[in-house]
Amino acid sequence: MDTSIVADSSIINYYAPYKAKLEAAMNRIIGYAEGPITRNRNAPESLMGNFFADALLWKGKQLDQEVQASFATKDGIRADLHAGDITVGNIFEVMPFENAVCILTLSGGDMLRLADYMVKTGGQPVGGIELVIENGKAKEFLVEGKPIDPDAHYKLATYDYLANGGDYVTFFDKPIAREDYTQLLRETLMQYVSGITKQGKHVQAQLDGRIQIIK
Template sequence: MKHFQINVSISHFGFFLFVALLTSCHRYFVPASHQYTQQQIDSTLTPDAAYMEYYRPYKQQLEAEMDRVIGHTDVALTKPSNVPETRLGNFFTDALLAEGKKQYPDAEFSFGTKGGLRIELQQGDITIGNLFELMPFENELVLLELSGKSVQQLAEFIAATGGQPVSGLRMKISDGKATDIAVAGKPLELSHTYKLITYDYLANGGDNSRGLNSPVSRINLGQKVREALITYVSEQTQAGKHINTQLDGRIIHDQ
């Protein structure tokens, strides 16, 4: 077996040359034996003071950032499960549509799901940490161009599930079916195409959503949903505004 020795002062070029020599040998290694130690993670573990001291500055920095106030909501942003429209859902999809329109001003509506929103926001200050808790996933915004028939399918999914967060779309739910569907203030036309802002999890079929799996086109916007929320709230604050999301009848039960 050949032995190699690297001088610690080796140049970058020399190091990459050494790696090239190693990877060009086509030699494979397999372990002669397997040994492992199982570590139980429970209350019997004692804190490692040295390690805690090592990461303390990072922990303090992270906590300071998560506690940073970036906005204020004048109303509690809640999401009751037994109603078709919620303040939290309206806030969420209004933010998505506003951020999506920065890149694509002709985007017409946005869509999310109640299950994707993990906490409610209480009346008062909004922190970075609040928005991380609201959307803890690494989902990214996407623009989907949908046929009118696909929008109809999406509306039927919304109706069948008792209502989901939307912005730019209005509809009624009658006996579990979608009626009076309008996009960007105009009645839905099956022959038209529409531009939707949503996020990759739903665009990929998450939450059993319907109508999104066969878009005319799809563009990834390169922005995480959480970043969009942070930007939206921060810009409202910079403009001297509080979040004051109301119910406006965008989805109603037709009695």
Template sequence: MNQYKSVGAVLLASVLSFSCHKHFTVKSNEYKQYVISNEVAADSSVIRYYAPFKQQMEAEMNKVIGTASSELEKSSDPETSLGNFFADAILVEARKIEPAIDISFPTTKGGIRNSVSAGNITVANIFELMPFDNEIIILKLSGAGVQKIADYLAASNGQPVSGIRLKVVDKKAYDVTVAGKPLDLNREYIIATSDYLANNGDDQSSLANPLERRNTGKLIRTALLDYVAEQTKNGKSITPLIDGRIVVSGN
């Protein structure tokens, strides 16, 4: 090891010495643009190299892990079946880590990247739904902190949540309940979210300054995969659900 360090030191010294006495400037340059199209012949040696890995990946990604009874559609509505599925799944899986979790707020509507079609659900479908390596984070918030979440949900026309319900009038939150009970500003609540939101992603100030923070090491995507697989094991399909957890009213 010392021999390699000595050789490296000599080479470095030589380079430094050389660079101190020589100076190069670009006299001219030229480039040629190669257009990638169907006219470019495939390199068979490259194909042979990656083909086994491609086949293995496709076999894993095309694996069926569950079924959806009908489409879970991505939309901008205050409450969506896709958002409810996402948040409910994270609440169930996060409670396996911390049973005392009250609320799941794992993503915003923009963080859900694709709808889930009716029929078979594959591993690839979940990767398309959640392509990011975001981790489940557990936060302890004051009642006032949860009120900030409710205020954000109201002002932003709803987001995927579970365990919390509210009514919205003129973008203000009313009748906020957690686990069926009115929000108590004097107590503390446990929240499951993502590291992205917990780290102020999407300017998420409602989760700032928690009383406690716990990193779980479990990816949101893995939790979704586990949830769908467990539902299948129990003989259940993923069924779209709209239950009035966020109700927007007029004046």
């Protein structure tokens, strides 16, 4: 195809209203970021990872008040947010996939397997969790500020792709219980941003030491 091919005006006229409607929806502003919210695959935590995991934990607690933690992966987050206006289209860039929220009930032993995965991969986006890695091992692993009890059960918000074994996640293979929701991850992010905006606030993210690597 080259410039010698003339565009069919009847086709353009047909899809133009839909294109305009889509662009208007994607350009709708839902919030404002105080500063850049960025990824960093080489760091144990990142601004975007913390923002993403906190939004997931927020929604998890809405769906089930007993949810204690959230878990995502660095590779699942596909874009940064720039400082300034946040649009619907920006959220689609962050999470372009049709992944949906999933809440798992896990044994303490499986939570420790999750910690081992984070040790091996140099940290992953989590909420409600604190992990200190030293000499290639989990020195400290806390959920809601408390050490893991191998005999206890824990409720964790994640998404179906990971619950099904994506990104080499094997520790979700035998959950005590699993609840799948129709709530898409990007819907969660949009609601999270919109909720902050309705409170008259700007979206912020910070590094808080939830995952630390001590050489």
